[in-house]
Amino acid sequence: MAFASLKDVYIDQLQDLYSANKQARLATQKLAAAASDDTLQKALEAGVIGIENGMSALDAIIRGHGATPSAEFCKGMEGIVKEAQAHALDADFTNDEVQDAVIITQYQRMVHYALAGYGCVSAFAKRLDLGEEAKTIDKCLNETYEGDRTMTDLATNGINKQAA
Template sequence: MQNQKIKAAPVKSSQLLKLFEDQLKDIYWAEKALTKAIPKMVDNATSKDLKEALKSHLEETENQINRLEQVFESIDKKATAKKCDAMEGLIKEADEIMESCDEGSMCDAGIIIAGQKVEHYEIATYGTLRQFAEILGLTEAVSLLEATLTADEHLSVIAEAINIEAAIGED
């Protein structure tokens, strides 16, 4: 079956729209929580490249919050957050990894896996929200959500070198 794009007229009230709004609130909370969690990762990281990647991710997170606020505005809703249990769990897991790992490349490797889990959660959420917006005919929301969908290639490149260091025990 080929991937087909569905064109739809804007829908004012539907279960899908309610789910869209609910998940917007969820990812809005998640992004705000990340603005507090990422600096802890930066403080625990030892690799200069990893620290820079995390600082860049923090800046991107702040941009994503701004775009989410624009998405809310585009559907005439106030930007409100609803606790995201998934992100809360990912952040808790990251904290546990940082507490249990030895300082150095092992901790950096742990931070990378935690960061990539977060990134993949975001990609899944934003991709689905973009699809919902497209089906609902919310063209401005589609554009804003599309702008947020970025790959985590930079972190993956850094991960390769750090993971090799961690495996052989060099710091």
């Protein structure tokens, strides 16, 4: 894709974020299945729903610009997902609480990538005077922050202590 304007960059980054979410959704489903703590498992399942909601919002925005959501493949998230697989799922754990701590770590890495993506496209939408799109993106951004805070709370208020 040739970038001639900020709008071109905006659409490209929306597509990249859509791809990142698509990859994170599958990884989060696997992390939820591997979690031993019920509260963590439920939080990850809620994360899957949040990711799906974000994908739906991004799909509508991208299509509204006459583009295809799946036109981009996010290699950044691909690497983070591979790390999650290796460290949280394929590693040998003798303690469920330790695995839960690693699951939180890997999930938060994926979330932080999404936070950066949503923050950038929000700024682009605002600069391009796409107010309704900016509101939609900011809603996704805020929900992603909330998921991150939930994981931090789970880690600091129990799981990390149990893993220690």
